[in-house]
Each structure stands twice: as structure tokens, then as C-alpha cells.
Amino acid sequence: MQSPLLTALQSEHPEWFSEVITAFGETTFVVPREHLVGACSFLKTWPESRFDFLADICGADRGIEEEPRFEVNYHLFSTTKYHRIRLKVVLNEDDVHVPSVTAVWRTANWHERETFDLFGVIFDGHPDLRRILLPDDWQGHALRKDFPLRGYEPYSLK
Amino acid sequence: MSSATIPPQFEIVDRPLDTQMTISMGPQHPSTHGVLRLELVLDGEMVVKATPDIGYLHTGMEKLFEYKKYQQGIVITDRMDYLNPLGNNLAYVMAAEKLLGLEIPERAQTIRVLMCELQRIASHLVWLGTHALDIGAMTVFFYCFREREKILNMIEAASGGRLTPSYFRIGGLMMDLPAGFENRCKQFLDNFTKAVDEFHKLLSGNRIFQKRTQGIGPISAEDAIDWGLSGPCLRGSGVGLDIRRANPYCGYENYDFEVPTEPDGDVWARYMVRMREMKESHKISVQALARLKPGSVKADAPKVVLPDREAMKSHMDALIHHFLIVAEGFDVPAGEVYHPIESSKGELGCYIRSDGGPKPSRVHFRGPSFVNLSVLPVMSEGEMVADIVAIIGSLDIVLGEIDR
Numbered sequence: 001m002q003s004p005l006l007t008a009l010q011s012e013h014p015e016w017f018s019e020v021i022t023a024f025g026e027t028t029f030v031v032p033r034e035h036l037v038g039a040c041s042f043l044k045t046w047p048e049s050r051f052d053f054l055a056d057i058c059g060a061d062r063g064i065e066e067e068p069r070f071e072v073n074y075h076l077f078s079t080t081k082y083h084r085i086r087l088k089v090v091l092n093e094d095d096v097h098v099p100s101v102t103a104v105w106r107t108a109n110w111h112e113r114e115t116f117d118l119f120g121v122i123f124d125g126h127p128d129l130r131r132i133l134l135p136d137d138w139q140g141h142a143l144r145k146d147f148p149l150r151g152y153e154p155y156s157l158k
Numbered sequence: 159m160s161s162a163t164i165p166p167q168f169e170i171v172d173r174p175l176d177t178q179m180t181i182s183m184g185p186q187h188p189s190t191h192g193v194l195r196l197e198l199v200l201d202g203e204m205v206v207k208a209t210p211d212i213g214y215l216h217t218g219m220e221k222l223f224e225y226k227k228y229q230q231g232i233v234i235t236d237r238m239d240y241l242n243p244l245g246n247n248l249a250y251v252m253a254a255e256k257l258l259g260l261e262i263p264e265r266a267q268t269i270r271v272l273m274c275e276l277q278r279i280a281s282h283l284v285w286l287g288t289h290a291l292d293i294g295a296m297t298v299f300f301y302c303f304r305e306r307e308k309i310l311n312m313i314e315a316a317s318g319g320r321l322t323p324s325y326f327r328i329g330g331l332m333m334d335l336p337a338g339f340e341n342r343c344k345q346f347l348d349n350f351t352k353a354v355d356e357f358h359k360l361l362s363g364n365r366i367f368q369k370r371t372q373g374i375g376p377i378s379a380e381d382a383i384d385w386g387l388s389g390p391c392l393r394g395s396g397v398g399l400d401i402r403r404a405n406p407y408c409g410y411e412n413y414d415f416e417v418p419t420e421p422d423g424d425v426w427a428r429y430m431v432r433m434r435e436m437k438e439s440h441k442i443s444v445q446a447l448a449r450l451k452p453g454s455v456k457a458d459a460p461k462v463v464l465p466d467r468e469a470m471k472s473h474m475d476a477l478i479h480h481f482l483i484v485a486e487g488f489d490v491p492a493g494e495v496y497h498p499i500e501s502s503k504g505e506l507g508c509y510i511r512s513d514g515g516p517k518p519s520r521v522h523f524r525g526p527s528f529v530n531l532s533v534l535p536v537m538s539e540g541e542m543v544a545d546i547v548a549i550i551g552s553l554d555i556v557l558g559e560i561d562r
Contacts, residue, residue, distance in 0.1 A: 024256050024495045052383050055498065056524035058509050063519075073505065075524070077495050079397060081382055082404040086496065107386030111531040118220075133213040133561060142221060143520075149218075149225055 005048055013039070024098070028086040033098050036089055040104045043076065043085075050074035051085065055100070057111035059119035061145045069093040072121055091121065100126040118143035177400070178206060185214050188549040189292045192557030193256060194531070198543065205546060208538045210531055215561035227487035228254050229328060231521065235322035236322040238523060239471040239559040241284050244313070246559075247326040249508040249523070253497035254328045257490050257512055258462060259492035265453035266330040267408045272343070272446035273316065273325060274408075275439040279350070280309040281502035281554075282432050282439075283316040289429070289551035290361055293370050298360050305353050311520035315339060329463035330456035343447055350440050356384050370428040373540040375537040378423060379559065385536065386529045389504025390435060391553060394428035413442050425552040462488045470504035487516025503554055505529050 003077040006027065010017060011034040016039045031039050043051045056075040065067070071150060085102040089098055100123040102108045112123040120141035123129060140147050184195040193214035201206040219238065225232050235246035248270060255262065260271075287302035315336050317323035325332050361367050377387070382395040392399055400417040402410040403556045418434035456463045464483055465476035482488075484557035492514040498507040504526030511520040530553045537549050 023493050026495060028494075054386055055505060056493065056496070056507050056522070058520075058522040058524075060511050060520040060522075063513075073494075073496075073509065075509070077398050077498075077505075084405070084496070084498075086494075106387065107529060107532065108385050110528065114528075131213075133216045135213070142218060147221075149221060 008048065013042070026084070026086060028088055030088045030090065033089045033091070036087070037099050037101060037104065039087070039103050040074070040076075044104055049083075049085075050078045050080050053077040053079050053105050054105035054111070055084075057108060057115055059115040059121055059143070061119065061143065064146050067092060070096060070119060072098055072115060074143065095120045097124055098122070099124050103127055115143070117146060160457070166291055174550045177201070178415045182545070189548060191288065191555055193320070194550070194555070194557055194560075196534075196546065198546070200543060203544075205538050205541050205543060208535050208546065210534055212531070212557070212560050215557045217562070219562045220521055220523070223518055225496075225517065227516045228490060228518065229483070229487065231518070232324050235523075236319075236324055237558060238525065239281075239501065239503065239556045240280040240321055241319065241556055242277055242502045242537055243323055244273050244325060244526075245281075245499060245506060247324060248274055248408075249497060249499045249501070249506045250510075250521075251326045251328045252488065252499065253495050253508040253510045255457075256495045256497055257493055257510060258328070258459070259491075260329050260457045260459055260462065260530055262330055262457055263454045264409075265334075265451060266455040266457075267333060268446050268449050268451075269335060269455065270326060270408050271413070272443055272450070273408065274311065274315070275406070275446065276309050276343075277442045278439045278502045279436050280306045280313075282467050283309075283555045285432060285502075285551075286357060286361075289548075290367070290552075292547045292551045293367060295361060295364065295367060295493050298357060301353070301356060301360065305350065310347065312339065312343060314416050315342070327456075327458050327463070330454075334455050335450075340447060340450065343443070347440060347444055347447065351437065352502055354433065354440075362433070367547055368426065370545075370548055371429055372422075372424060374425045374545045375541060375552065376422065376424045377533065379469065381536065382423065382533075385533045387504070387533055388526050388529065389500065389502070390431045391504065391530050391533075392554075393417065393419045395423035397462065401498050405498060407497075407499060413445050415511070416532075425548050428552040434538070469492075489515055490518070498524070501526060501560075504530060523562060525554040525562065527553075527557075531555050531560055 016031055016035045017029045021028040034064055043049045053076045058073050060071045068090040070091040072089045076085050098121060100112055112126055115121050115130040116129055117133050118141055160499040178202050180381050181198050183198055184190040185193040194221050195211040197209040198205055219234050222234055232247055236243040237252045238246050248303040283302040283306040287299040290298035313323050314320045317325035317332060377395055379395045379397050382392050396419050398417045398419045403417055415438045418431050420430050460479045465480050469476040470480055490512045492512050494511040496507055496509045498505050506526055507524035
């Protein structure tokens with residue numbers, strides 16, 4: 001993403017971006033979660049950015065001792081301008097709630113279900129927040145760092 | 159016969175029973191291409207609601223990455239989209255190379271393009287064969303697998319593996335192409351356009367196939383973008399988006415090829431896009447083959463790239479580097495990258511987050527099949543049960559990538 005756009009965005013909505021990281025040729029905006037949906041719908045329709053394509057949502061666990069421990073990354077793409085950007089929401093372990101962006105891009109539905117399934121991040125306002133890859137009665141969230149690689153016990157359907 | 163002569167009790171109605179029934183399609187149903195289960199709510203033969211149920215093939219690959227060194231992760235990627243393993247290799251190694259800041263030599267780039275396009279053709283051939291088989295045309299399958307076999311043999315000659323090549327390594331390739339590969343490839347490419355014309359003769363003019371695909375499972379361009387469709391499924395809705403053009407990698411900006419689109423957004427449109435794409439891939443392969451010049455296939459990074467066998471026999475430092483890379487791995491700078499490529503199914507993105515050290519902290523794959531499948535409920539609403547099979551086939555899903 002070009003830097004003039006970046007500066008324009010920051011001057012217009014300084015409260016949306018608590019931090020801007022540019023590394024490896026990619027731009028990351030750290031967004032406070034209360035501004036996430038507002039920022040997303042603005043970025044989707046703003047003629048300068050036109051991020052109409054949500055490529056991916058993925059969670060990450062920074063480590064058990066880290067605070068904030070979790071992060072959710074949104075990879076946006078513009079099908080007309082061909083630029084990319086990453087939005088990042090960081091979360092404390094005791095409050096893993098993020099507003100859902102399914103109202104902005106409908107493709108977020110399964111991505112958010114996957115992140116909920118594997119990290120236990122709860123997307124408020126999601127229409128159908130169920131596990132997607134693991135069975136419904138699975139205990140724990142498999143991609144958290146404190147979940148052992150081979151699980152706690154052999155899984156069997158109850 | 160005019161309609162006035164039909165007694166009212168025999169008039170054709172759209173919903174004869176007006177009762178609903180829920181049935182489970184799969185996970186062992188052959189036309190679900192693996193272990194996909196669909197929960198179908200039916201009204202007669204009409205689909206009221208389709209809910210995909212996935213996860214039967216979940217093997218925790220993304221978790222496994224965190225316990226493996228970077229170079230060991232390549233082997234895991236082969237097993238995601240098992241019809242397009244070289245594409246998965248490429249997304250992963252390019253993301254790691256972005257973190258490491260490696261420069262890949264020209265020859266390696268060209269071979270990557272060549273192999274990926276051959277793999278794309280092979281993947282489309284499996285799609286075409288099985289899609290036609292689902293709809294009831296059996297002969298196409300044999301023609302497709304005959305051509306695919308030639309590509310798999312070439313991939314085997316280059317890498318030693320047919321389905322799990324792991325040919326691309328961080329910093330270049332496993333090894334250079336074997337002697338005689340170029341001639342073999344040329345021979346295949348010379349005959350391939352004729353084979354595509356054969357597929358067209360077998361299928362495109364078939365009236366049953368046309369009736370089964372035209373106007374089935376339509377999706378508009380706006381909906382397709384909003385639902386995150388990518389690859390041939392998106393181009394079938396008239397959006398000419400191709401990551402090879404939009405965010406070029408491996409020097410794709412220097413190749414002359416078209417991005418085929420079809421406006422209708424139905425099963426037939428997606429079929430036509432893939433058929434035309436095979437010819438484009440053929441075009442790129444021919445160009446890549448012509449551009450192959452002698453040179454190194456590994457980056458100049460002795461601490462990351464394994465040294466040649468010969469160098470190890472004569473150079474002490476090569477032997478030490480080999481030992482250290484294999485035993486301890488190499489440190490990757492802390493940071494995070496997302497690298498998208500155009501796989502045969504759509505945008506395949508690899509997200510790697512590194513905290514430094516020889517193992518990644520998080521690896522995530524944006525599987526195009528995963529996203530494309532999430533659109534199935536929208537496409538299949540109001541269609542007939544038999545059309546579900548056609549729609550699934552046209553999405554070209556691979557469950558290995560969806561469940562990971």
C-alpha cells in the first residue's frame with residue numbers, strides 16, 4: 001500500500017490505528033477492537049482503498065506468558081487496486097472477544113469459525129459461531145500454545 | 159394439447175409435497191470428492207438449504223508446523239492440496255524467503271514457473287475428469303488421466319515424488335532438472351493442445367453436459383467478491399482477477415498470457431474458464447521452457463541452502479553448514495508475512511509468524527478450497543439434488559486443503 005494513502009488515513013482517523021508497522025514490504029495496522037468494524041467498513045468502501053476482498057482471517061498465540069497473548073490478523077485485498085494490508089487486533093487472555101466482521105464481508109463467516117475453533121476467540125455478533133474443523137464436543141482449543149501437540153488423550157466420540 | 163384440457167388435480171406444481179426432509183450426503187459419497195458431508199434440507203427434489211460439514215480430514219497440520227523446522231514444513235505442505243503440491247510448496251517457501259530476504263536465481267524462478275504451470279494443468283485434468291464423471295460422462299476421465307500421467311512422470315523425474323514432490327526448497331530448488339527433461343517436456347507440450355481439443359470434442363458439444371451445467375449454481379460478481387471466491391470460480395463470474403497479474407511473483411509479469419473470464423457465473427462458466435486456463439498454462443510453460451538458461455538453482459546463502467553433494471566432499475565449510483542446517487536448522491528473523499500465490503484453485507496464501515529461531519511460531523494457510531466451499535449454500539439454494547453434484551464439481555475442492 002502506498003504511503004500517501006497511509007498518511008491520509010492516519011490523519012483522518014488517528015483513533016483507528018494504535019500502531020502502524022511496515023516490514024518485509026507489508027503494512028500492518030494495529031486496530032483497537034472497538035473500532036474494528038468501523039475501520040473495516042470504511043476501508044471497504046473508501047474510493048482510495050477499496051478493500052472489497054477479505055482474503056483471510058487468522059489467529060495467533062504469541063505465547064503463554066505474553067500479554068496481550070492473542071492476536072487476530074485480517075488480510076485485506078482490493079480487487080481493483082491490487083494492494084494489500086493487514087489489520088491486527090490484539091487480545092488479552094481473560095477477554096478474548098472481538099466484534100464480528102461478517103456484516104462487512106460475508107466470507108468472514110468460516111474464517112471466524114475456524115479462529116474460534118482453534119484459538120477460542122469469540123466473535124461477537126457472528127450469526128453461527130460453532131466449531132468447524134474439530135468435533136463439537138472437543139475440549140480446549142488446539143492451536144493454543146498450552147495445548148499439547150498430541151492432545152490430552154485419544155479422542156473418541158461420546 | 160392445450161392446458162385447458164388438463165384437469166385441475168393434475169396441473170404441474172412446483173412444490174408437490176410441501177414437506178421437508180433432511181438427508182445427509184456424504185462423508186462417503188463419491189461425488190463429494192473426499193470426506194465432505196452435506197446436510198441437505200429437501201423439499202421433494204429441491205434443495206431448501208445445504209450446510210457443509212467439514213473437518214473429517216483434519217490432521218492438525220498448522221499445529222505440526224510449530225514443532226518442525228522451516229525446511230521440514232515443506233513436506234507437510236505437499237499433503238494439503240494434494241492435487242497441487244508444487245503450488246503449496248511455492249506459497250510456503252516464498253513466505254519463508256520473504257522473511258529471510260533471499261534472492262532466488264533466474265533459473266530457479268523459471269523452473270518454478272514451469273513446474274507450477276504443469277502442476278496446474280495436472281490439477282485441472284483431475285478436476286475435469288472427475289467433474290465429467292460426476293455428471294455421467296465417463297470417457298473424459300480416461301483421456302484426462304492419460305495426460306496427467308505424463309505430467310506426474312515428469313514431476314517424478316525432477317523430484318522423485320509423483321504426488322508429494324517437495325521440489326521447491328527455501329532458497330531455490332531441491333536440485334536441477336534431470337538430463338533430457340526439456341525434450342520430454344517439449345514433447346508433452348507439443349501434443350497437449352491437441353489433447354485439450356479432444357476434451358472439448360468429448361464434452362463441450364454434449365447436449366446432456368450442457369443442460370446439466372448451464373444456468374446451474376449461478377453467483378454474481380459482487381456476491382463472488384463478497385464471499386471471497388478466488389481463482390477460476392471468481393473468473394467464472396466475470397471478474398478478471400489473477401494473483402499472477404495482480405501481485406506478480408516468480409517473474410510472472412514477464413510472461414505473455416491471458417486471464418480467461420466468463421460472464422455467467424454458473425457451472426458451465428467455471429468449466430469454460432478452466433478449459434481455457436489449461437491452454438494459457440500451456441502457453442506459459444512453452445515460454446518458460448524457452449527461457450531456461452544454464453545457471454544455479456540455489457540462492458547464495460550457505461547458512462540456509464543445503465550445499466551440493468560434491469562441494470561437501472571437498473570443502474570443510476560446506477560440510478559444517480550441511481550438518482548445522484540439518485541438525486539445528488537456520489534462524490529466521492522475527493516478523494510476520496503473508497504471501498499469496500495463484501494456485502489451481504484460487505488465492506493460496508501462506509501466513510508465517512516468526513519469533514526468531516529455527517521453528518515458526520505460527521503458520522497458517524488460506525486455502526482457496528476452504529473459502530470456495532463456504533459459498534456452496536448460496537449457490538445450491540433452490541437447485542435440484544442432482545445439481546449439487548455438478549456444483550461441488552465446479553468448485554474444484556480438495557478436502558486435504560479445507561481440513562488441513
